[in-house]
Amino acid sequence: MARKASNSPFLEEWLRTMSGSSVSDGLVKPNSAPSARSIIQAWSEIRDSLQNHNFDTRCLQALRALVSSESSIHVADPQAKLLISILALRDVSLSSESYILVLRLLYVWIRKSFRPSQALVGSAVHAIGGVFDDNRRNLQPALVAQSVLVSGAFACVPSLSGELKVLSLELLCRILEEEYSLVGSLEELVPVVLAGIGYALSSSLDVHYVRILDFLFGVWLKDEGPRGNVTYGLMILHLIEWVVSGYMRSNYVDKISLFANEVLETSKAKYSVFAVLMAAAGVLRASAAVISNGAQSFEISKLRNSAEKRIEFVARLLVSNGNATLPTTQREGPLLKCFAIALARCGTVSSSSPLLLCLASALLTQVFPFGQIYESFRKDPTGPKLVWVREHLSDVLFKESGAITGAFCNQYSSASEENKYIVENMIWDFCQNLYLQHRQIALLLRGVDDTLLGEIEKIAESSFLMVVVFALAVTKQWLKLIVSKERKMETSVKILVSFSCVEYFRHIRLSEYMETIREVISCVQENDATCVSFVESIPTYDSLTNPKDLFTQRIEYEWSRDDVQTSRILFYLRVIPTCIGQLPASAFRRVVASTMFLYIGHPNKKVARASHTLLVAFLSSTKESEEDERNELKEHLVYYYMQRSLEVYPEITPFEGLASGVAALIRHLPAGSPAIFYSMHSLVEKASTFNTDALQGRKSDPGNQILELLMRLISLVDRQVLPYLMKSLAQLIIKLPKERQNMVLGELYGQVGESDDVVRKPSLVSWLQSLDYLCSNNRIEGSASSTTITPNQLAARL
Structure with a gap:
């Protein structure tokens, strides 16, 4: 906020901070901890140089040392007199850097002095004017900038006489108007010049006020002047915030009125649009701070209204006939950036359609320039x-x-x-x-x-x-x-x-x-209808697997390696289950099913699991208006589901997804459904492809996982499917080594023993006893003549 700047003696440093500029003025790198002895020694060197008229490298080094310590040192009136004496010399030729450093130290003096000597200020203004005239043929941009800075700083000293303030303001205006081409020639010097202007505008006098405003808002249009950009725009915003906050604190009603009339309420062709825009935002920021403290007045309300109208005027330049346009020209782009940052910094602004459209355009074309x-x-x-x-x-x-x-x-x-x-x-x-x-x-x-x-x-x-x-x-x-x-x-x-x-x-x-x-x-x-509309927005199967985009023609495309596309489909896989009850079966068949089956085979197990979850959601869903059609589709999907899942198991298909899908189809398909028999058959066939070593290994082994799944299904399948499942399990278990058979039988005895199904339990116990007998008598452990019962023999015994 502007009041924080008043706690800092150097306005230009605050402007750099608030604008995000990392470029310093290039004078001397600051010394964080100068010693008192080094400071005393530096002043002694300068004093000796002045007495001896010998301004060699030791004097230059002393000036540099002092400027590097500017944040911690105070320059007293006697020391300021010493510096002014150096500037007043006409028979000694000093380097441009020496003049610049002396001006900087005078700036430190005037900004930190409580009540500087008026006589010294007058001498300083005359001395600076003399240096400016003597070096006119070879003026350095830094010398111009520091002259503007210190002149403006003189003009805003409260205790200074009106005559001296006028003298300072006259010098500042003359420099700005005659050497404007040097003012913006170096990026690091812009905040220095703007700070000098800010000090001058904050002066209690109205003299030269309009001339200074004309320069501040018009220099950006001059061919040799600086080019407007976001960083400079932010400096203008916070400069005006600082200036106007000072007006409000000091109750300079006339200054507020004059500023509003010259900058906000009058359209001047010689004023840069971007500069006026940022100034209006600065006014809003300053007034918002005052209003938050409960100090709103008629003048402040009027000023805010003028600022908001000026911002809206700029917004209308960027949109036409109330419709959004997306500015792309070199002229519109920078202005749109400044508009966006101005609205972000200035606080609440009254609603306006041009403002809304401009902010949207700025976000979509400048902030995120895809x-x-x-x-x-x-x-x-x-x-x-x-x-x-x-x-x-x-x-x-x-x-x-x-x-x-x-x-x-x-x-x-x-x-x-x-x-x-x-x-x-x-x-x-x-x-x-x-x-x-x-x-x-x-x-x-x-x-x-x-x-x-x-x-x-x-x-x-x-x-x-x-x-x-x-x-x-x-x-x-x-x-x-x-x-x-x-x-x-x-x-x-x-x-x-x-x-x-x-x-x-x-x-x-x-x-x-x-x-x-x-x-x-x-x-x-x-x-x-809303649910269908959402689902129909999913990319088509053809576009997923064989896109016709310009860039994909340059590469060998693989749908499973398209991470951006995969993330989008994963979103659909996760969201569709939440509204699956409202989705007609026809829409699921037409739009969702092919994509779901495609991504069941995705190598990313998170994506594959989401596909399984989607199928589970559909199998468990009901819709009274289409019950028969929905059940028919469920049965059809199961055939494709088992084929697709098992063909990529265990390399891709996650077992958790497969298990949830199989459990869901058993629970939600009609009793005795052929699709359930097909699923059991497919699982047994897949388990048979793994050798007995895999089936007797860790529980995480793929073959063993399917065996465990089939065992868990005993308590889920209906009585029509149960005999088939029992025979299928027996065919698998009888092939296992003795040790693994005993483990499996133990698990099955425990599972059946805990069952509360009094109807099925007797037949399960009988089946287990028969299976136990077969496992004990049809394989002689350690014998070369060991035999295994055939499936037909087993079926006859069971």
């Missing part, structure tokens, strides 16, 4: 340069993406239904495009340039947060009665589809994400 990234891949197979992506990641605009999103959501909450609908669709379209674009970029770069891919994905991860926060803001609007049910259903589907598109970038648990998911799924569950 259109530019994707386009660079189209033009050049190597894509954007890593340095460009890293520069964007370190840019203050990207770092403020959360604040910009917050401002966007605030504007959205108060917008009209029409404008809400516009920006919602902008966000949902952004998600679709991000999915399509990043999916192809990931396929091209993974394993080729993982570093660049990782940096691009950092931007995408941040965009995921933006989408989630906005989607939550959308759902909160549903609490209002004005939202129609149809609109609510439509938006629910769009949010789910959008979340599926950005699911790949979800790497952290977000309460906002889960809250939004719960809200929209509850809406989808209310309506069959």
Whole structure:
């Protein structure tokens, strides 16, 4: 806040901090802990040099030492007099660096002095003017900047006489107007010049006020002047915040009125639009701090109103006829960036459709510039340069993406239904495009340039947060009665589809994400048509396995290695079970089944398990209006399910998924269903493909897992299937080595003994006894003549 800047003696340092600039003024690196002795020695060297008119390297080193300690030293009036005497010399030629360092120390003096000598200030102003005139042919930008800084600092000293303030302001204006081409020639000097201007504007005098404003807001349009960008824009924002906060604290009503009239209420062609925009944001930030302290007045309210109107005026320049445009020109892009950062920093602003549309455009084209990234891949197979992506990641605009999103959501909450609908669709379209674009970029770069891919994905991860926060803001609007049910259903589907598109970038648990998911799924569950609409948004089987995208033509495509696509499908696999009761069987057959069976064979076991879970959900679902059709589809699916699951077991199919699927089909298919018999048969056949060594090994071994599953199914299958299961189990167990047979029989005796099924228990006990007898008498342990009973013989005995 601006009041924090008043606690710091150096305004330019605060401006650098608030704008995120890491560039120093290039004078001397600060010395964190100067010794008193070194400071005394430095002043002694300067005094000796002045007396001897010998300004050699020792004097220069002394000046450097003092400037490096500027944050901790105080320059007293006698020392200031010494410095002014150096500036006043005309018969000695000093280096430009020496003059610059002397000016810097005078700045330290005036900023830290409680009541500086007026005579010394007058002498200093005249001396600076003389140096400026003497060096006109070879003026250095740093010398110009430091002259502006110290002149402005003189003008804002409260105890200074009006005459001296006028003298200081005249010098400052003359330098600015005559040497404006040098003012912005070096990036590190811009905050120095702006600080000098800020000091001058905060002066109690109105003299030269408009001239200073004309320079501040007009220099960005001059050919030789600095070019406007976000960093400079933030410096203007916080400079005006600091200045206007001072007006409010000092109750300078006339200054407030004059500033509003010159900058906010009058459109001047010679004023840069971006500079005025940032100034308006600075006014709002300053007034918000005052209002929060309960000090609102008519003048402040009027000033805020003027600032908000000026910001809205700029917004209207960026949109046409109330419809969103996505600025891409070199002129519009920087202005849109400044607009976004201004709205993020200035606090609450009255709702306006142009503001909302501009913030949406800024987020989708400037903060998250995937259109530019994707386009660079189209033009050049190597894509954007890593340095460009890293520069964007370190840019203050990207770092403020959360604040910009917050401002966007605030504007959205108060917008009209029409404008809400516009920006919602902008966000949902952004998600679709991000999915399509990043999916192809990931396929091209993974394993080729993982570093660049990782940096691009950092931007995408941040965009995921933006989408989630906005989607939550959308759902909160549903609490209002004005939202129609149809609109609510439509938006629910769009949010789910959008979340599926950005699911790949979800790497952290977000309460906002889960809250939004719960809200929209509850809406989808209310309506069959809404559920179908969501499910039909899943990519088609052909597009999953054989995409026709431009970039995928450059590589050998494998659907299972498409991680972005896999994450999207995983989202569907997890969400569809939550509304499976509302999904007609025909839609499941037409849209879901092929994709589910495809991803049952995905090498990522998390994905494969989700596919099994989806089948379980469908098998356990009911829908009274189509019971026969649904049951028929369930039986058909089971045949494909067993084939697909077992053909990739155990390499891909997770046993937990297979076990849950088999248990579900037994529980939910009609008693005696041929599909259940087929499932038992398929499991026995698969178990038979593993040798007896595998069947007697650890419980985690694949063959043993199937055997254990078949044993557990004894308590689940109906009485029509039970005899077949018993015979099938016997065929497997009789082939086991003696030790393993005893273990299995023990487990079966325990399982049957604990059973409460009085109808089936006697037959199970009889079967076990027969099986126990066969295992004991049809294989003689350790004998070469050991024989194994045939399946037909076993069937006859049982």
